Amino acid sequence: YASTAYQAWLRYEKLPAELAEAYVQLCSKIYAAGNVAEDPVLRSAQEELLEGLQAMLGQQPELTDTAGDAALLAGTLDEPEIAGLIDKDEAAKVDEEGYLLHTVISGGSRKLVIAGTTSKGVLYGVFHFLRILQTRGRIDNLSVIENPANKLRMINHWDNMDGSIERGYAGESIFYRDHAFIEDLSRIRDYARLMAAVQLNAVVINNVNVHETETKLITKEFLPQVARVAEVFRAYGIRLYLSINFAAPIQAGGLETADPLDPQVRRWWQDRAKEIYEHVPDFGGFLVKADSEHRPGPFTYGRDHADGANMLAEALEPYGGIVIWRCFVYNCMQDWRDRSTDRAKAAYDHFRPLDGRFHERVILQIKNGPMDFQVREPVSPLFGGLTRTNQMLELQITQEYTGQQIHLCYLVPQWKEVVDFDTYAAGEGSTVARTVSGELFNRPLGGFAGVANIGNDENWTGHLLAQANFYGYGRLAWKPTLTSEEITDEWVRITFGHDPQVVETISRMLLESWSIYENYTAPLGVGWMVNPGHHYGPNVDGYEYSRWGTYHFADCHGIGVDRTVKTGTGYTAQYHEPHASRYESLEECPDELLLFFHHVPYTHVLHSGKTVIQHIYDTHFEGVEQAAELVERWRSLEGKIDAERYESVLERLLEQAEHAKEWRDVINTYFYRKSGIADQHGRKIY
Ligand code: GCW
Numbered sequence: 001y002a003s004t005a006y007q008a009w010l011r012y013e014k015l016p017a018e019l020a021e022a023y024v025q026l027c028s029k030i031y032a033a034g035n036v037a038e039d040p041v042l043r044s045a046q047e048e049l050l051e052g053l054q055a056m057l058g059q060q061p062e063l064t065d066t067a068g069d070a071a072l073l074a075g076t077l078d079e080p081e082i083a084g085l086i087d088k089d090e091a092a093k094v095d096e097e098g099y100l101l102h103t104v105i106s107g108g109s110r111k112l113v114i115a116g117t118t119s120k121g122v123l124y125g126v127f128h129f130l131r132i133l134q135t136r137g138r139i140d141n142l143s144v145i146e147n148p149a150n151k152l153r154m155i156n157h158w159d160n161m162d163g164s165i166e167r168g169y170a171g172e173s174i175f176y177r178d179h180a181f182i183e184d185l186s187r188i189r190d191y192a193r194l195m196a197a198v199q200l201n202a203v204v205i206n207n208v209n210v211h212e213t214e215t216k217l218i219t220k221e222f223l224p225q226v227a228r229v230a231e232v233f234r235a236y237g238i239r240l241y242l243s244i245n246f247a248a249p250i251q252a253g254g255l256e257t258a259d260p261l262d263p264q265v266r267r268w269w270q271d272r273a274k275e276i277y278e279h280v281p282d283f284g285g286f287l288v289k290a291d292s293e294h295r296p297g298p299f300t301y302g303r304d305h306a307d308g309a310n311m312l313a314e315a316l317e318p319y320g321g322i323v324i325w326r327c328f329v330y331n332c333m334q335d336w337r338d339r340s341t342d343r344a345k346a347a348y349d350h351f352r353p354l355d356g357r358f359h360e361r362v363i364l365q366i367k368n369g370p371m372d373f374q375v376r377e378p379v380s381p382l383f384g385g386l387t388r389t390n391q392m393l394e395l396q397i398t399q400e401y402t403g404q405q406i407h408l409c410y411l412v413p414q415w416k417e418v419v420d421f422d423t424y425a426a427g428e429g430s431t432v433a434r435t436v437s438g439e440l441f442n443r444p445l446g447g448f449a450g451v452a453n454i455g456n457d458e459n460w461t462g463h464l465l466a467q468a469n470f471y472g473y474g475r476l477a478w479k480p481t482l483t484s485e486e487i488t489d490e491w492v493r494i495t496f497g498h499d500p501q502v503v504e505t506i507s508r509m510l511l512e513s514w515s516i517y518e519n520y521t522a523p524l525g526v527g528w529m530v531n532p533g534h535h536y537g538p539n540v541d542g543y544e545y546s547r548w549g550t551y552h553f554a555d556c557h558g559i560g561v562d563r564t565v566k567t568g569t570g571y572t573a574q575y576h577e578p579h580a581s582r583y584e585s586l587e588e589c590p591d592e593l594l595l596f597f598h599h600v601p602y603t604h605v606l607h608s609g610k611t612v613i614q615h616i617y618d619t620h621f622e623g624v625e626q627a628a629e630l631v632e633r634w635r636s637l638e639g640k641i642d643a644e645r646y647e648s649v650l651e652r653l654l655e656q657a658e659h660a661k662e663w664r665d666v667i668n669t670y671f672y673r674k675s676g677i678a679d680q681h682g683r684k685i686y
């Protein structure tokens with residue numbers, strides 16, 4: 001696996017000689033403070049630093065035992081050789097996981113210091129430093145201090161122990177095969193490096209839908225194996241978590257109930273916790289999908305989510321573990337004829353009444369939107385609905401509804417809209433970013449969770465350009481104030497080099513891809529219209545008469561879901577002002593969300609000046625042209641990108657361009673037949 005695609009953002013391309021020369025003076029002699037031999041995180045930092053520098057500068061840096069001889073010093077801030085070079089006030093600004101990169105003058109010579117409060121900070125500092133070289137920044141006058149915005153920066157794997165991945169589009173699991181752990185952990189180590197490079201610090205290694213074998217991950221049968229994997233991640237500052245089955249006391253413990261208030265059940269979980277921590281002393285905790293899509297939960301026993309989550313939190317508390325409880329709870333057995341139930345309202349309705357009842361060590365994990373990772377949704381109103389509960393934002397890096405890593409759909413711009421969304425929960429400036437970081441309501445815990453898009457494909461993500469989604473997710477979780485453009489530019493340079501045409505072309509392809517995908521798929525925020533089950537490809541009525549609560553209500557007059565208070569489901573009332581009124585109002589509702597909030601005739605005129613039906617036709621014709629242009633834009637880079645990566649991306653773009661036509665024709669034909677209204681431009685509709 002030495003290929004460029006495999007190395008992803010750790011490929012450390014050799015720098016041109018002039019540049020290497022400029023860097024080499026500060027990089028050739030290194031002093032690594034602290035007990036590197038016994039601290040696995042410091043060891044990872046040192047290895048990475050040496051490997052990265054050697055590869056980029058083309059010469060082996062020298063490690064020296066004498067701090068005074070070194071030009072580059074790395075270590076924790078409490079090491080005397082480091083402390084001596086750094087101003088105390090500056091050092092005090094560095095948090096537990098933070099770091100500083102400072103260029104200082106000492107004894108008449110220039111030195112560069114990479115320092116953290118903890119070893120993890122040193123590791124992150126090293127990765128940041130290497131990133132500066134990868135992006136060809138200057139290092140002779142560095143004065144960087146970085147602290148994470150979020151305590152938890154987590155990846156959720158939906159991997160099953162049979163090796164499959166739920167909603168995985170890049171091969172099989174890197175953790176399991178045939179109901180067992182994969183023996184060789186080297187790929188997991190490479191993955192941990194990729195995670196640490198973007199400063200992610202937590203990983204859940206099994207699917208939230210916990211099946212039979214996985215239920216036993218928290219028992220003796222598998223804990224020794226879990227411990228091996230945890231050790232690999234630990235060396236990169238990443239804590240391991242497990243998804244649990246709420247009915248495990250019955251299914252793995254032989255009890256007759258899983259009632260969270262039953263003393264025997266409570267004892268069973270306490271015993272599990274004790275055993276887990278004997279194997280994994282820094283175990284992170286549990287992720288729980290309960291009473292959701294047929295998963296067991298406290299409802300069976302007449303208890304609520306707080307009873308369930310708190311019971312688990314109390315079991316983990318003595319060891320420092322936490323419980324992450326998902327809010328993806330709704331009625332998945334709805335009758336499509338029932339117009340009073342609105343799935344979008346469910347999370348808020350379930351969890352808002354419980355605000356303040358959760359244990360300090362419970363975090364509620366909330367999907368970005370109220371439905372399910374559609375190409376366009378409003379932001380979940382639950383973020384503005386909780387003030388006395390730890391919260392976490394769940395994003396889907398894997399492209400379940402956004403082209404399944406065959407289509408290019410770079411999601412960072414979408415995520416930016418989410419994190420920047422102002423809930424107004426505590427007046428202006430109450431953004432989702434500040435809510436989930438814990439800052440807004442002074443909560444002890446919080447952060448980001450992203451559903452992984454990686455598998456055992458050689459290039460990790462199937463579509464090579466989908467690596468950018470993983471990279472961007474990590475960067476945003478660390479620093480949500482970064483712009484999409486900054487993240488994109490960084491990733492493209494690191495991945496494809498610095499040729500201006502390459503950087504410009506790929507950056508623009510990425511940044512425009514979400515809107516292109518939206519153009520030829522479900523219009524104006526209405527969502528779905530996919531084939532049931534696997535969710536790939538167009539099927540306008542695929543979910544229209546199903547139990548899942550995901551309807552568009554198109555008929556010969558109009559389309560959309562009336563979620564207003566006045567005439568609809570009343571969902572808009574879950575928002576604070578000014579959103580509640582803005583979404584409620586047909587005049588003020590933003591075009592891109594119109595059909596999420598309102599049922600309108602096809603002739604309704606949008607802010608854009610077009611009717612809804614003409615908008616549908618235009619965007620679908622345009623989306624197909626744009627998808628074809630993506631191919632041409634990529635082709636313009638032939639010869640500037642190694643053949644292997646060039647061909648693999650080209651293949652996917654061609655498939656996307658073809659499949660976009662299928663979307664266009666299915667959607668346009670459907671609405672032409674429903675509405676009977678012709679395209680103003682007389683284009684071909686079937
Ligand atoms: O998006 C839906 C997916 C399910 C998933 C579920 C969830 C893991 O279609 O595959 O289950 O959401 O988030 O729990």
